[in-house]
Every structure is written in C-alpha cells, then in structure tokens.
Amino acid sequence: MSSVELVETGESVNTSTVRLWLQGLVAAAVWIASAALIIWWPNAVRKWPMTQGLANVCLTIAALIVLAVIVGRWSERLARRTQTLGAWLIALPILLSLWELFTAKLGWLPVPFFAPPQALLDVYVEDWPRLADSLLHSAILLGSGVAVGAITGFTAGVAIGWSRSIGYWLHPVLRILGPVPSTALLPLCFFLFPSSWSASVFLIALATWFPVTVLTWSGVSSVDKAYYDVARTLGASQRFLIFKVAIPAALPHVFVGLFMGLGASFSTLVVAEMMGVKSGIGWYLQWAQGWAAYANMYAALLIMALACSGLISALFLIRDRLLAWQQGAMKW
Amino acid sequence: MVNTARASVAQQSPGLALRIDNLSHAFSLEGHRLPVLERVSLDVAAGEFVALLGPSGCGKSTLLRLVAGLEPADRGTLLADGVAITSPDPSRVVVFQDPTLYPWRRVWDNVALGLEAQGLLKTTRGKVDQALAKVGLSQFARAYPRQLSGGMAQRVALARALVNEPRLLILDEPLGKLDSLTRIAMQQELIDLWQRQGYTALLVTHDVEEALLLANRVIVFSDRPATIKAELTIDRGYPRHRDDPYLLDLRKQILGLLGLAESW
Ligand SMILES: Nc1ncnc2c1ncn2[C@@H]1O[C@H](COP(=O)(O)OP(=O)(O)OP(=O)(O)O)[C@@H](O)[C@H]1O
Numbered sequence: 001m002s003s004v005e006l007v008e009t010g011e012s013v014n015t016s017t018v019r020l021w022l023q024g025l026v027a028a029a030v031w032i033a034s035a036a037l038i039i040w041w042p043n044a045v046r047k048w049p050m051t052q053g054l055a056n057v058c059l060t061i062a063a064l065i066v067l068a069v070i071v072g073r074w075s076e077r078l079a080r081r082t083q084t085l086g087a088w089l090i091a092l093p094i095l096l097s098l099w100e101l102f103t104a105k106l107g108w109l110p111v112p113f114f115a116p117p118q119a120l121l122d123v124y125v126e127d128w129p130r131l132a133d134s135l136l137h138s139a140i141l142l143g144s145g146v147a148v149g150a151i152t153g154f155t156a157g158v159a160i161g162w163s164r165s166i167g168y169w170l171h172p173v174l175r176i177l178g179p180v181p182s183t184a185l186l187p188l189c190f191f192l193f194p195s196s197w198s199a200s201v202f203l204i205a206l207a208t209w210f211p212v213t214v215l216t217w218s219g220v221s222s223v224d225k226a227y228y229d230v231a232r233t234l235g236a237s238q239r240f241l242i243f244k245v246a247i248p249a250a251l252p253h254v255f256v257g258l259f260m261g262l263g264a265s266f267s268t269l270v271v272a273e274m275m276g277v278k279s280g281i282g283w284y285l286q287w288a289q290g291w292a293a294y295a296n297m298y299a300a301l302l303i304m305a306l307a308c309s310g311l312i313s314a315l316f317l318i319r320d321r322l323l324a325w326q327q328g329a330m331k332w
Numbered sequence: 333m334v335n336t337a338r339a340s341v342a343q344q345s346p347g348l349a350l351r352i353d354n355l356s357h358a359f360s361l362e363g364h365r366l367p368v369l370e371r372v373s374l375d376v377a378a379g380e381f382v383a384l385l386g387p388s389g390c391g392k393s394t395l396l397r398l399v400a401g402l403e404p405a406d407r408g409t410l411l412a413d414g415v416a417i418t419s420p421d422p423s424r425v426v427v428f429q430d431p432t433l434y435p436w437r438r439v440w441d442n443v444a445l446g447l448e449a450q451g452l453l454k455t456t457r458g459k460v461d462q463a464l465a466k467v468g469l470s471q472f473a474r475a476y477p478r479q480l481s482g483g484m485a486q487r488v489a490l491a492r493a494l495v496n497e498p499r500l501l502i503l504d505e506p507l508g509k510l511d512s513l514t515r516i517a518m519q520q521e522l523i524d525l526w527q528r529q530g531y532t533a534l535l536v537t538h539d540v541e542e543a544l545l546l547a548n549r550v551i552v553f554s555d556r557p558a559t560i561k562a563e564l565t566i567d568r569g570y571p572r573h574r575d576d577p578y579l580l581d582l583r584k585q586i587l588g589l590l591g592l593a594e595s596w
C-alpha cells in the first residue's frame with residue numbers, strides 16, 4: 001500500500017515539471033485573450049484613451065511569458081521561479097478582464113468613482129512627473145522618520161534592557177507616550193514644531209520608535225543568562241557583553257519590532273502628508289480626490305501598495321541576511 | 333609515574349593552586365533559604381586533577397560557579413594562587429553542563445570567543461584552528477551550532493575552553509551528553525591535554541568510572557547541603573585501565589559512599 005503511494009507521489013513530481021510550460025502557455029493565451037477583449041469589445045460609456053495601450057501591455061506580458069517558457073526549458077532556475085507564479089499569471093488577466101468589463105465595456109460600475117484599467121495607464125503616462133515627485137518626497141520623509149525612530153528605539157531598547165537606572169527613567173515615558181497613536185499628536189506637533197515637515201518626521205519616528213523599543217527591550221531581557229556566564233568566564237568586558245552577546249541574541253526580536261514600526265510609520269506618513277505637508281503620495285491622494293480625479297487616486301494607491309510592499313520585502317531581505325543562522329525563519 | 337609528571341609540571345607551573353576554605357552558600361527559593369554548600373574545604377595543588385562526585389542537586393555546579401567567580405560566596409574563602417577570587421577570569425575557564433554555544437556564530441567564531449573577548453584574536457587565529465582540530469571538528473568550522481549533533485556541540489564547547497589555555501579548567505559534566513565511544517576518546521584527549529599542558533582540572537561527573545580513569549583525587553559529596561563525605565587518592569599512573577582491580581575496588585567503595593552499593 002505504502003509502496004503504491006510512493007509510486008504515485010513520484011509520478012506527480014514528474015508531471016509537475018511537465019505542467020510548467022503548459023501552464024505558462026495557458027497563461028500567455030489568457031493574456032492574449034484579454035488583449036483581444038480590450039481591443040474588440042467596444043467601450044460603453046465613453047471612448048477611453050489608452051485602450052490600445054492597455055492591450056499592448058497585455059500582449060507584451062504574453063510575449064514575456066512565452067519567452068520564459070522557452071528559456072525555462074534550458075534554465076532550471078528560471079523554470080523553478082516561474083513555476084510558482086503560473087496560477088497567478090492565469091488569474092491576473094482574468095481579474096483584469098473582469099475589471100475592464102464592469103467598467104469600460106459594460107459600464108455597470110458608476111464611472112467617475114470606478115476607473116477602468118486604461119485610465120490608470122493614462123495617468124501613469126500623462127502624470128508621471130508629479131507622481132514621481134510625490135513618491136520622492138514621501139520616501140525622504142518616511143526615510144528620515146523611520147531612521148530616527150529605529151535608531152533611537154533600538155538604543156532605548158538596549159539601554160532599558162541592560163541598565164536598571166536608565167530603565168527607571170525611560171520606562172514610564174515608554175508606557176505613557178508609546179501607546180498613544182502618533183496621529184493623535186498631529187495637531188499638537190504642528191504648532192510645537194518649526195515646520196510641518198519636522199513635525200511629521202517626529203511623528204513618524206515616534207510611531208516607529210515604540211514597537212522597536214519594546215521589542216528590542218524584550219529581546220535583550222530574554223537573552224539566556226548562560227550566554228553571559230560563558231562570555232564572562234572567557235574574559236569579556238561589559239562592552240563585549242552588550243555588543244557581541246546581548247544585541248546579536250536579541251536581533252530576532254528587534255526585527256519583529258522593525259516590521260511593526262515600519263507598518264505603523266506608513267499610516268502616520270499618509271496622515272501627516274494629508275494634514276500638513278503639502279507634498280508626497282498622501283497629499284497626491286487627497287488632491288486627486290478633491291478634483292474627483294479618481295483614476296489618479298487609484299494610480300497613486302497602486303504605486304503606494306507596491307512601494308510599501310517593496311520596503312517590507314527589503315527589510316525581510318536584510319533580516320534573512322543578518323539572521324541566516326536561524327532555522328526555518330518565516331519567508332515573506 | 334604520576335608524581336614525576338606532576339613534578340615537571342610544577343616547575344613551569346602552568347597550573348593554578350586552588351584553596352577553598354570553609355565555603356558555605358545558600359540560595360533563596362520562593363522565600364525559603366536553601367543551603368547548598370556547608371563548610372566545604374578543599375585544597376587543589378597546581379596541576380592536580382580532582383574529580384567531584386555527589387548526588388544530583390547537591391550543589392556541585394554551584395561550587396564550580398563560585399570557583400569560576402560567577403557569583404560571590406556567602407561565607408568562606410576562595411583563593412587562586414593565594415589571591416581571592418572576586419570575578420571571573422580567563423585563567424579559570426568553565427565547560428558548562430550545557431554546551432551553550434552562541435547560535436548566531438559559526439563553530440569557528442564560537443571557539444574564538446574567548447580570544448576575541450580578550451582582544452587577542454588577531455595574533456592567535458592559528459590556535460582556533462588547532463583547538464578545532466584537537467576535538468576533530470575542523471571540517472565543521474563554518475557550520476552553525478544548529479547543524480551539529482549534541483556530542484559535537486559539547487566538543488566545540490571544550491575547544492572553546494581549551495583555546496584560552498586556562499590554568500584551571502573547570503569541567504561540569506562535559507562528557508555527559510556524549511555517546512560512549514566519543515566519550516572514551518574525549519577522556520583520553522582530556523588526559524593527554526592535561527599531561528601536556530599541565531593545567532589544574534576540577535571535574536564534576538556522574539560517572540564514577542570516568543572519575544577513576546581521569547583524576548588524581550576523587551571527592552565525594554553528601555546530599556544537599558553538600559559537605560565533603562570522603563576523599564580518595566588514586567595512586568595509579570596513566571593510561572589507566574577500567575578493569576584494573578585497584579580501580580574496581582575504589583569504584584565499589586565510592587558507590588557505597590553514594591548509597592548505591594547494591595547496584596554494582
Ligand atoms: N540560581 C538558583 N536559585 C535558587 N536555587 C538554585 C539556583 N541554582 C541552583 N539552585 C539550587 O541549588 C541546588 C544545587 O544545584 P546545583 O546545580 O549546584 O546541583 P548539582 O550538584 O550540580 O546537580 P546536578 O548533578 O544534577 O547537575 C539545587 O537544589 C538547586 O535547586
């Protein structure tokens with residue numbers, strides 16, 4: 001019985017390598033079908049610009065998939081990468097077609113509020129300088145705030161975890177100030193700080209600082225005491241104990257704090273940009289909504305989703321690098 | 333034979349003379365006072381190999397921690413070469429009951445820990461390689477501790493201690509987790525190293541046979557709070573054989589002292 005099962009699993013492994021290029025070809029076909037639908041099904045409500053452009057994008061993707069199928073027969077690495085994407089590559093054009101149908105082709109969704117995909121494409125082509133500029137401003141603001149928050153949070157966490165007297169003074173501050181949603185301090189900070197930009201940096205830093213501090217602290221205080229004993233009998237100084245024992249041992253916790261802090265910083269960033277700083281993606285979103293430019297809003301949202309996801313991925317990459325010694329760490 | 337070996341060792345005196353005088357120590361456990369060591373006095377000559385035996389939980393590891401200087405003793409005196417022990421020092425290195433390797437360091441860097449902490453690593457990198465070779469793990473220098481078996485991890489811990497060339501090597505059941513074959517090899521290795529380097533050794537073990545194969549002197553502790561119940565000098569050179577009738581006789585005596593006469 002068990003031998004039969006073994007044979008079956010062996011076969012399924014074999015077929016999955018064969019299925020790869022089949023799935024890829026199906027995906028390419030679906031993308032081509034989407035392009036056909038976009039071109040030949042007449043637009044219902046109005047003549048959208050970039051309809052042909054959107055179809056071209058679909059055809060380009062189909063061509064890339066076919067290329068991947070061909071190259072994948074020679075390159076095992078590429079084949080393994082694309083294999084996991086296969087199902088999504090089929091689902092995406094279907095979802096895109098549905099979106100296209102409900103908005104541009106059938107007009108079932110009310111027009112100004114729901115933009116068809118080609119409208120987004122139009123925004124990217126027409127308004128990219130402003131979008132790029134907004135993205136840059138957001139990046140600078142977020143980068144400054146998160147850097148300040150992460151560095152001070154890490155330092156504070158290590159200090160509280162290590163020194164009783166520093167803990168005595170910092171702990172109440174952490175307990176009172178930390179849990180306050182930093183956006184609640186926004187009105188206060190806008191008149192306390194010389195500029196709305198510096199106020200926003202402070203708030204983003206605060207949002208990052210709290211989880212980083214708490215988790216660094218918890219990481220440092222949960223270090224196995226035996227690690228210190230070993231180092232002490234081998235002649236380690238306090239400095240060595242902090243930098244070579246406590247901090248490396250606490251690093252997995254620190255990264256959890258950084259993930260939470262980064263997440264909190266995104267929402268603070270957007271609110272700060274909407275309320276005070278007159279630039280950045282948050283401000284662009286609000287501006288687009290004010291002018292009823294919903295396509296612009298969706299376009300900006302999509303960029304923002306990709307940017308935030310990219311930042312989290314980057315943090316995971318750094319973590320995988322630094323914590324390579326950990327077994328079976330979560331994969332992003 | 334032993335005496336001549338020890339005499340030559342004493343001339344260079346790489347070993348450290350340890351004096352434990354009237355040492356008492358207690359912990360507090362949930363508000364209660366838990367006496368662990370009671371008036372323990374013990375002199376260990378430079379270059380001597382002393383084994384400590386006693387029931388589980390009697391306070392052997394605690395005694396070793398005090399000797400290492402990891403905790404201050406409640407009462408009594410601890411002298412290393414006549415100087416009071418107040419803090420840990422790399423001349424007194426401990427191999428703990430658990431290997432406690434740092435999981436974020438590769439095997440090589442774990443072994444290099446002491447030299448790095450003392451700021452000596454730049455000039456002594458070769459010693460790390462040698463120590464790894466001694467415990468037969470050169471091949472695993474780049475591995476992480478999680479990739480080692482329990483016995484291999486304990487050998488790395490031994491290498492991490494030896495690389496510092498301690499004058500007093502404090503061993504807390506270092507071979508307890510090894511399989512019997514590796515254990516025999518490591519016992520041989522410990523004796524060779526001890527004879528070559530002449531450090532003083534303080535070994536806690538549960539294995540009476542191991543104590544008899546390695547030590548010049550065996551100390552038997554009572555149940556908690558630990559007091560010294562008996563001291564036996566083992567007047568035999570090395571290598572020793574486990575079926576030596578003299579050792580078998582001592583083994584019977586010690587098991588009797590530990591209340592295990594029947595199980596022999
Ligand atoms: N930090 C501590 N706080 C309170 N009690 C402790 C502490 N460390 C050890 N003890 C107690 O001291 C006693 C002796 O412990 P110790 O570790 O020295 O025993 P041991 O002789 O090494 O035992 P084993 O052979 O099982 O390792 C035990 O009863 C233990 O509960």
Ligand SMILES: [Mg+2]
Binds near residue numbers: 392393394429504
């Ligand atoms: Mg013990």
